[in-house]
Amino acid sequence: MKAAVFKGAGNGPTLVIENRPDPVPEAGEVLIKVSRAGICGSDLHLTSGHGLQLPLDSIIGHEFCGEVVALGAGVDSIKLGDRVAPMPYVGCGKCPACFAGQPHHCPQARFDIVHGFSEYSRVGVRDCVVLPAGLSDEEGALIEPLAVGLQGVRKATLPIGARVLITGAGPIGLATAFWAQRLGASKVAVMAASSRRRDIAQAVGATHFIAQKEVADPGAAIQEALGGAPDVVFEAVGLPGAIAQAIDYVKPLGTVVSLGFLGEPDSFVPVAALTKELRLLFSMCYDKQDFQYTADVMAAGDHRPRAMITGTINLDALPEKFETLRGASADCKVMVTPWNH
Amino acid sequence: MKAAVFKGAGNGPTLVIENRPDPVPEAGEVLIKVSRAGICGSDLHLTSGHGLQLPLDSIIGHEFCGEVVALGAGVDSIKLGDRVAPMPYVGCGKCPACFAGQPHHCPQARFDIVHGFSEYSRVGVRDCVVLPAGLSDEEGALIEPLAVGLQGVRKATLPIGARVLITGAGPIGLATAFWAQRLGASKVAVMAASSRRRDIAQAVGATHFIAQKEVADPGAAIQEALGGAPDVVFEAVGLPGAIAQAIDYVKPLGTVVSLGFLGEPDSFVPVAALTKELRLLFSMCYDKQDFQYTADVMAAGDHRPRAMITGTINLDALPEKFETLRGASADCKVMVTPWNH
Amino acid sequence: MKAAVFKGAGNGPTLVIENRPDPVPEAGEVLIKVSRAGICGSDLHLTSGHGLQLPLDSIIGHEFCGEVVALGAGVDSIKLGDRVAPMPYVGCGKCPACFAGQPHHCPQARFDIVHGFSEYSRVGVRDCVVLPAGLSDEEGALIEPLAVGLQGVRKATLPIGARVLITGAGPIGLATAFWAQRLGASKVAVMAASSRRRDIAQAVGATHFIAQKEVADPGAAIQEALGGAPDVVFEAVGLPGAIAQAIDYVKPLGTVVSLGFLGEPDSFVPVAALTKELRLLFSMCYDKQDFQYTADVMAAGDHRPRAMITGTINLDALPEKFETLRGASADCKVMVTPWNH
Amino acid sequence: MKAAVFKGAGNGPTLVIENRPDPVPEAGEVLIKVSRAGICGSDLHLTSGHGLQLPLDSIIGHEFCGEVVALGAGVDSIKLGDRVAPMPYVGCGKCPACFAGQPHHCPQARFDIVHGFSEYSRVGVRDCVVLPAGLSDEEGALIEPLAVGLQGVRKATLPIGARVLITGAGPIGLATAFWAQRLGASKVAVMAASSRRRDIAQAVGATHFIAQKEVADPGAAIQEALGGAPDVVFEAVGLPGAIAQAIDYVKPLGTVVSLGFLGEPDSFVPVAALTKELRLLFSMCYDKQDFQYTADVMAAGDHRPRAMITGTINLDALPEKFETLRGASADCKVMVTPWNH
Numbered sequence A, B, C, D: 001m002k003a004a005v006f007k008g009a010g011n012g013p014t015l016v017i018e019n020r021p022d023p024v025p026e027a028g029e030v031l032i033k034v035s036r037a038g039i040c041g042s043d044l045h046l047t048s049g050h051g052l053q054l055p056l057d058s059i060i061g062h063e064f065c066g067e068v069v070a071l072g073a074g075v076d077s078i079k080l081g082d083r084v085a086p087m088p089y090v091g092c093g094k095c096p097a098c099f100a101g102q103p104h105h106c107p108q109a110r111f112d113i114v115h116g117f118s119e120y121s122r123v124g125v126r127d128c129v130v131l132p133a134g135l136s137d138e139e140g141a142l143i144e145p146l147a148v149g150l151q152g153v154r155k156a157t158l159p160i161g162a163r164v165l166i167t168g169a170g171p172i173g174l175a176t177a178f179w180a181q182r183l184g185a186s187k188v189a190v191m192a193a194s195s196r197r198r199d200i201a202q203a204v205g206a207t208h209f210i211a212q213k214e215v216a217d218p219g220a221a222i223q224e225a226l227g228g229a230p231d232v233v234f235e236a237v238g239l240p241g242a243i244a245q246a247i248d249y250v251k252p253l254g255t256v257v258s259l260g261f262l263g264e265p266d267s268f269v270p271v272a273a274l275t276k277e278l279r280l281l282f283s284m285c286y287d288k289q290d291f292q293y294t295a296d297v298m299a300a301g302d303h304r305p306r307a308m309i310t311g312t313i314n315l316d317a318l319p320e321k322f323e324t325l326r327g328a329s330a331d332c333k334v335m336v337t338p339w340n341h
């Protein structure tokens, strides 16, 4: 099969399309023919040459869906022809984490065998959801980033009618805005550096959008938009200072949920959080219920998340597109079609 | 009346015993004759010349109790001769914060009129608890710092049988250890820089004590003591790096409760908290229920907190003792008796 | 003004349209010109001659909205011309219950002065919400019953993707179905005695409908519809045996929320609830946030609850219609227009 | 080995001491030599001839502890000579319930092989706790009923300083009183029909005791004892009407935890619970953490539960004693020593 393989950062192309042997599903796995795979900011980070990096020769892409074309031994809960969206892990299936639908906490989890920038992928039978009728392939490939936002919103236990601020208007921030609006917030302001994602933010459910660079006093702009300081701030920026800003924006006794990945030291003034008596929650990944519910909600007719998709390319075009996404771009979520349909 | 008055840091004595007019209780207040007042690390900080400082000529001391000797207008819930321990605030009594027993969140709260290093103090009738029989004056003056620890433990919602680590063995850390052990933890390790407070820690309920300076690998020492990484870490140190350490020590999916006051930028690596999916809670002060329950528990016979008291002095001796406590000392909680009995 | 006045059950018409003096708003109140008022099953019960009964000469109707036409002393948070939906209580505004937006828990609450089957009504300024643009008068009058369902769903703290059963397809059951579907359930089955409200149930968000009389084994029908026993059952029937049925249907470790009013002894077998280790929650009324959020959600474009409205009549037609609604009828929510527009 | 075997109710002795083959531990099990086994009210009910009954020829007794004398295949977490207290179930060890320490929810749980009124018993290695040093055998056999009370108190999530009422002063009510007092209540009233267990109740931690038969108005007596209506009522009676009484006693917005076993229809008036907006929680059994924490607390020096033990007999005396306990008796918890020491 064809696959986009990571060749290291720095000299020559980062990704190269190579031929690899077709994978063979083991017991408890199925093989899928990949329909759509989204390009994620993490894919860019983990191949950037800075911070945590993927092993050379990895196949990447962890936001995807596909059609089941072969069954591993003993599989009877999924059948040929089903469309599934995998969590990008295969757990042992027998440990408390696996029972809880959290294969990323399974001590034996494998993630190297589940990949979307390829024609085929192995998928753990217990670590995926079957797409309901009414869900497009594109939506199937959006489940993973949406589930990240859902998990964050669940952790926050939003007060009904909450005022919510989301910092960051990338796919994670947008997913969070979608869920916050759907699951209890009355006002949802999204704040990014620039206004490039204003329309998408409003399309997915944000009631207000603030471009930080364009306002004199971001804190005041937030309070004006929401009618007061936010009850909950979701930080989906991942840059130094973003958590300190969230602490600054949130109301006393409020909650900050931090979703950003930041592998370097960051700073904040503890007494600022202490005098507000804040809850600061860190939210990573998702449970299998997050995948299932995301699929259910779109299948029931809420198709707003599609607004995040700004383009679709085929697998051969990926290596070049991948590099252009490293700079500022007009794109939000770009989809890859390994089979060109 | 005699009172210890703050005269500014740096030149000459910080505290001076002066004569002040006897206070007169207003409506909704009582006047108390102070029985015992504890010296708190915050008193030292707020008079140190660094960071947030008290106004000149303030009377300080916020951990105390006394006997009611005069009633303000309209007071009928408390009577002459009652012994009371005040929260060091007088709230308006009519706002949601006051109804919730949180006068420190009352927009009209006054704290300058409630002070323990003086012969008398005004006290808000709704902002204090009446000491039950069976409680000594010394215990009455311990209620305030104990209530700080209780609030932190309540915020943590300890899993039953929890493994708990407390960093810091000052009065706040010790109070937290006391409550953690009483309210659900099976193992409670207290870690300080040195071992000077080992005995007190064990007397109040710690099951293990770790002197950070005396062990090669503090993280390993904690896990050995507790039989695994702590479910909850309470940080009661208030120095740079203490929160990062707590994040490092706690188990994945665990909770860190930060109690320390630190008014300068502190740093941590967000991804360390993210990959553990932590809850980081900031806990300041207390509700009135914390005061009441603390009193009830000691009155019901649990007198272990007394072990924190390492000395008692009269008011005239306070200015000098106050300065010696700024350095390393053998003392933990020192009590002041304004009336020398 | 004209008003529908309760004249006692049993002999002659229950409601009579009479002339009453126009009400005058007191301090902290406004006067509204009623736009729409819904007829509620409770109105029927409380005037039926059985169980708890309203005082003679009461004006009834507690689901309504209207336009502000006069301001009481000191009112500045609401202005003439605002459209408001009142909670049917006027609280003192100064007690913890009032601060919490729960005037029905206020010891001084008055409910006799707030009534919708009349041309005008007094309304407590703090006990109502201003209708956002985009909300019709009909929707304004639906807020009250929808808020009942919202409170029930909030109490349940639905697991994400929950399987939900609602017993009862009257306005309360339908409101609950609407919120359960919106706020986290994946599958929502509504079960009524007959199928007369099947279409309305599906229009407001139910994914399945079961007519108890038409299936041989209701428990099996529920499990088939939901793909397993419900995580949460909301009981909105209010007849003897309904709670026992809910206990029977729900899954082990599940939750039953009882919303029905039943003033006579009802029976169940405790061990049935014990071996399932159930939570049985009783939910009555709403907080002010429930009113506000309900208004916000419809204003943001979710108009599905309108499907509950099956007719609109003028005030003069109310007494007769009122009696026909006591029997089985094709109606669900009937609206009254005191001003015929 | 000798064992007390159930021979059916009604004709001749209910229990007969017989010789049975010594049990052999299977994989994942150990064999223990029983040290102490408590007689439980459930043992009496399940052999009474009414309601749910044990199979003939069962060996009974589920509150016990003993010393490990043989290891099944593959056991390495427990060693010969350890003293253990078993949960009276052996789970499969591989399902979510077993991972959660709830073998009674394991679909493959066996309970017939774990029994205390015998010289030996098989015990599941994962379904027991090792007794810490400092715990007597008698305390080991008290863990099971204490764990029932602990689970109930955990389910209630007691507000700090709560007012608590427990109805029923049998071992379950007393265990609940012990934990409620230890884990956050300030006032704990125990109410029984008579005053026969007043002293034991106070010894385990009750602050007040009410003999229902001896007071004119039990509700008033409760409010006087607690200084107001209880925040939480634990029902540990198990007779008709006990839940309705608990609903009547508890304060509005309060919680009732029902622990009693009642297999027949019971009645209450739903609107009484509705207008109070109550939580009614049903609590059965325990998790393994309840066992562990109970052992830890007694090992740490809180030996108050011993006050429940009113006598110790040998196995041969059990059949006769068993019958006398069916009537009113001065006994509370009677211990059996199969080996007479």
Ligand SMILES: NC(=O)c1ccc[n+]([C@@H]2O[C@H](COP(=O)([O-])OP(=O)(O)OC[C@H]3O[C@@H](n4cnc5c(N)ncnc54)[C@H](OP(=O)(O)O)[C@@H]3O)[C@@H](O)[C@H]2O)c1
Pocket (backbone or CB within 6 Å): A040, A041, A042, A045, A148, A167, A168, A169, A170, A171, A172, A173, A174, A191, A192, A193, A194, A195, A196, A197, A212, A236, A237, A238, A239, A242, A258, A259, A260, A261, A262, A283, A284, A285
């Ligand atoms: N928690 C998890 O499980 C998880 C999963 C996946 C990704 N992540 C992390 O989540 C973060 C966001 O990822 P993404 O792909 O959504 O991001 P992205 O596409 O890189 O977008 C980042 C967003 O942050 C905005 N931004 C930059 N500085 C800001 C500031 N000071 N205040 C407010 N907004 C600011 C940017 O504004 P412009 O639009 O103007 O550029 C942009 O909208 C990353 O750190 C990523 O690694 C976490």
Ligand SMILES: NC(=O)c1ccc[n+]([C@@H]2O[C@H](COP(=O)([O-])OP(=O)(O)OC[C@H]3O[C@@H](n4cnc5c(N)ncnc54)[C@H](OP(=O)(O)O)[C@@H]3O)[C@@H](O)[C@H]2O)c1
Pocket (backbone or CB within 6 Å): B040, B041, B042, B045, B148, B167, B168, B169, B170, B171, B172, B173, B174, B191, B192, B193, B194, B195, B196, B197, B212, B236, B237, B238, B239, B242, B258, B259, B260, B261, B262, B283, B284, B285
């Ligand atoms: N949250 C609130 O409402 C509240 C209220 C009052 C006070 N506070 C704050 O709580 C903090 C503690 O106050 P306190 O009076 O209890 O403190 P303290 O008496 O100054 O004690 C500080 C403790 O921290 C220990 N320590 C120093 N570095 C450490 C490290 N790296 N790891 C572990 N322990 C370390 C010290 O060890 P040694 O014993 O070896 O010196 C000492 O035991 C302060 O920041 C204070 O301002 C908060």
Ligand SMILES: NC(=O)c1ccc[n+]([C@@H]2O[C@H](COP(=O)([O-])OP(=O)(O)OC[C@H]3O[C@@H](n4cnc5c(N)ncnc54)[C@H](OP(=O)(O)O)[C@@H]3O)[C@@H](O)[C@H]2O)c1
Pocket (backbone or CB within 6 Å): C040, C041, C042, C045, C148, C167, C168, C169, C170, C171, C172, C173, C174, C191, C192, C193, C194, C195, C196, C197, C212, C236, C237, C238, C239, C242, C258, C259, C260, C261, C262, C283, C284, C285
């Ligand atoms: N908690 C609160 O704050 C609050 C507020 C208002 C009202 N309520 C109470 O809520 C209850 C429902 O009120 P409503 O106005 O919605 O009721 P409603 O219009 O009288 O409807 C009752 C529904 O129950 C159905 N039903 C009858 N027996 C049933 C059974 N055994 N299983 C399942 N469904 C059954 C009926 O079926 P059919 O459609 O076939 O007739 C009908 O759909 C009443 O008791 C009311 O007093 C409570």
Ligand SMILES: NC(=O)c1ccc[n+]([C@@H]2O[C@H](COP(=O)([O-])OP(=O)(O)OC[C@H]3O[C@@H](n4cnc5c(N)ncnc54)[C@H](OP(=O)(O)O)[C@@H]3O)[C@@H](O)[C@H]2O)c1
Pocket (backbone or CB within 6 Å): D040, D041, D042, D045, D148, D167, D168, D169, D170, D171, D172, D173, D174, D191, D192, D193, D194, D195, D196, D197, D212, D236, D237, D238, D239, D242, D258, D259, D260, D261, D262, D283, D284, D285
């Ligand atoms: N949830 C569980 O997992 C679990 C586990 C084991 C047992 N149980 C059940 O828990 C219940 C209690 O068991 P137990 O062994 O502790 O009971 P027990 O020894 O039979 O004691 C029952 C107690 O209830 C008192 N009582 C009787 N009527 C009362 C009333 N109207 N109000 C208040 N108290 C009243 C009795 O008073 P006197 O002292 O005056 O007789 C006695 O103290 C039983 O139903 C039992 O089956 C439940």
Ligand SMILES: [Zn+2]
Pocket (backbone or CB within 6 Å): A091, A092, A093, A094, A095, A096, A097, A098, A103, A106, A107, A108, A109
């Ligand atoms: Zn696993």
Ligand SMILES: [Zn+2]
Pocket (backbone or CB within 6 Å): B091, B092, B093, B094, B095, B096, B097, B098, B103, B106, B107, B108, B109
């Ligand atoms: Zn106030």
Ligand SMILES: [Zn+2]
Pocket (backbone or CB within 6 Å): C091, C092, C093, C094, C095, C096, C097, C098, C103, C106, C107, C108, C109
């Ligand atoms: Zn009020």
Ligand SMILES: [Zn+2]
Pocket (backbone or CB within 6 Å): D091, D092, D093, D094, D095, D096, D097, D098, D103, D106, D107, D108, D109
């Ligand atoms: Zn099992």
